[in-house]
Amino acid sequence: MPRITYIEPSGNKTEIDLPEGWSLMQGATSNGVEGIEAECGGSCACATCHCYVESHADRLPPPSETELSMLEHVAAERRPNSRLSCQLKASADLDGMIVRLPLCQS
Amino acid sequence: MTAPIIIVGAGQAGLQTAESLRSEGYTGSLTMIGDEPCTPYHRPPLSKAYLLGEFTAAQLTIRTAEALAKKGIELRAGIMVGAIDRAANRLRLTNGDELDYASLCLATGARPRPLPLPGADLEGVFPLRTLADTQAIAARLPSASHVVVIGGGFIGLEFAAVARKLGKAVVVLEAAPRLMPRAVTPVMSDFFRDLHVAHGVDIELGAAVSALIGDQGKVVAVRTADHREFPADLVLVGIGILANTELAQQSGLECQQGIVVDACSRTADPHIVAAGDCTARRLADGTLLRLESVQNAVEQGKSAAAALLGKERPFSTNPWFWSDQYDIKLQMVGLAAGCDRTVLRGDMGKRKFSAFHYRGQKLIAVDSINSPEDHMPARKLLDLALSPAPDEVADLSRPLNALINR
Numbered sequence: 173m174p175r176i177t178y179i180e181p182s183g184n185k186t187e188i189d190l191p192e193g194w195s196l197m198q199g200a201t202s203n204g205v206e207g208i209e210a211e212c213g214g215s216c217a218c219a220t221c222h223c224y225v226e227s228h229a230d231r232l233p234p235p236s237e238t239e240l241s242m243l244e245h246v247a248a249e250r251r252p253n254s255r256l257s258c259q260l261k262a263s264a265d266l267d268g269m270i271v272r273l274p275l276c277q278s
Numbered sequence: 279m280t281a282p283i284i285i286v287g288a289g290q291a292g293l294q295t296a297e298s299l300r301s302e303g304y305t306g307s308l309t310m311i312g313d314e315p316c317t318p319y320h321r322p323p324l325s326k327a328y329l330l331g332e333f334t335a336a337q338l339t340i341r342t343a344e345a346l347a348k349k350g351i352e353l354r355a356g357i358m359v360g361a362i363d364r365a366a367n368r369l370r371l372t373n374g375d376e377l378d379y380a381s382l383c384l385a386t387g388a389r390p391r392p393l394p395l396p397g398a399d400l401e402g403v404f405p406l407r408t409l410a411d412t413q414a415i416a417a418r419l420p421s422a423s424h425v426v427v428i429g430g431g432f433i434g435l436e437f438a439a440v441a442r443k444l445g446k447a448v449v450v451l452e453a454a455p456r457l458m459p460r461a462v463t464p465v466m467s468d469f470f471r472d473l474h475v476a477h478g479v480d481i482e483l484g485a486a487v488s489a490l491i492g493d494q495g496k497v498v499a500v501r502t503a504d505h506r507e508f509p510a511d512l513v514l515v516g517i518g519i520l521a522n523t524e525l526a527q528q529s530g531l532e533c534q535q536g537i538v539v540d541a542c543s544r545t546a547d548p549h550i551v552a553a554g555d556c557t558a559r560r561l562a563d564g565t566l567l568r569l570e571s572v573q574n575a576v577e578q579g580k581s582a583a584a585a586l587l588g589k590e591r592p593f594s595t596n597p598w599f600w601s602d603q604y605d606i607k608l609q610m611v612g613l614a615a616g617c618d619r620t621v622l623r624g625d626m627g628k629r630k631f632s633a634f635h636y637r638g639q640k641l642i643a644v645d646s647i648n649s650p651e652d653h654m655p656a657r658k659l660l661d662l663a664l665s666p667a668p669d670e671v672a673d674l675s676r677p678l679n680a681l682i683n684r
């Protein structure tokens with residue numbers, strides 16, 4: 173299982189082994205990682221699972237039009253490496269990936 | 279030892295209340311009692327991604343038991359509360375146990391409105407509310423070929439879209455003259471009727487169901503009041519939900535289709551708050567508003583936690599909702615009831631537009647189809663009580679953001 177490192181807003185790091193096919197949002201929220209709200213449960217409808225991709229960015233598929241639109245309205249600063257974690261699916265390719273969670277989601 | 283704060287209900291509202299209590303600094307003991315035998319899970323994907331096989335049940339989990347324990351939240355799952363003794367600050371569970379509470383949050387949710395008709399209990403007839411309901415449907419779906427959906431609301435239409443994607447023949451029977459009559463305006467009702475018809479769904483409006491017909495205990499058809507029969511081997515009943523108010527009602531708390539709370543999620547009992555689908559919120563003008571949504575659960579959960587800690591955090595944002603059907607994402611903000619003018623932004627024919635609803639000069643709601651770039655600014659416009667002129671919002675060359683910051 174690919175191992176993902178989440179950096180919480182406090183700076184605390186949590187490593188989680190995600191089953192392939194799970195979204196980075198699902199792995200973080202179910203395990204109680206701080207810094208993601210994910211109100212809509214992964215429908216790309218709420219923009220509250222914003223994350224900054226700190227590594228492996230080149231191995232991710234590009235954001236969909238919907239994700240890009242939602243990213244324009246995230247609560248924290250939008251950066252070039254901003255993504256919605258509900259749209260990022262774990263795969264062997266992403267083993268070792270690091271994502272940072274923003275200070276606020278809403 | 280002081281008694282814990284107890285939350286009755288382990289859905290989105292109950293969980294939010296528990297976690298907000300912790301993030302707001304409550305360090306005492308905290309117990310969440312849920313009647314379903316599992317940890318809190320995301321309900322919205324049940325009628326969408328889960329039934330399509332895109333998510334497993336584990337992927338719906340909002341928090342695992344370990345994650346809850348780490349936050350000092352004790353979850354007692356698969357347990358029913360039978361009564362509240364408000365004079366003694368005590369709960370009686372249906373298994374006979376008694377639990378003292380320091381304060382209480384009722385987040386008891388809602389249940390599907392039952393179909394009061396002959397045949398409603400036949401095999402093959404399902405509600406769609408819980409994970410267990412959905413697993414029962416998922417088990418039945420592969421062998422089903424004729425699906426009849428009773429009720430053309432969100433749940434019914436989302437399920438109809440799933441069933442069509444899976445290749446079933448689908449009929450939707452809606453008693454009202456249009457789809458989603460309680461939730462959307464006629465222009466959106468018509469859009470969704472056309473969408474489903476284009477995908478091969480038989481949408482029957484003004485179709486009141488009179489009976490479900492069975493053979494050897496299994497449903498085989500649905501009969502309407504005008505004596506038509508629709509063959510069915512799977513029937514989905516989606517005719518709304520009823521707030522679970524019995525506990526509150528029996529303990530003497532005011533209930534009117536929901537547990538009555540103020541903007542801060544408080545009941546009349548200083549030790550009891552309520553949040554989520556089970557509530558009816560008293561607005562400033564004295565009327566009651568019932569919302570059935572994740573946002574409502576989350577917002578009221580945050581307010582309820584604050585109230586238990588002696589703080590006021592009123593519900594201040596406009597209601598928002600979403601629905602996914604086929605490749606269409608509907609995002610709504612505000613309540614369109616009472617609207618007297620609707621202006622379109624975008625192209626309905628291209629299935630990418632928003633409907634801006636006005637009452638007089640005031641913008642009251644915006645429904646967006648495949649246009650999150652409209653929905654998110656619309657939330658800001660409404661929360662700031664801004665009402666841009668109809669010709670401004672209809673003008674695609676003007677970004678909506680420019681109408682906020684001026």
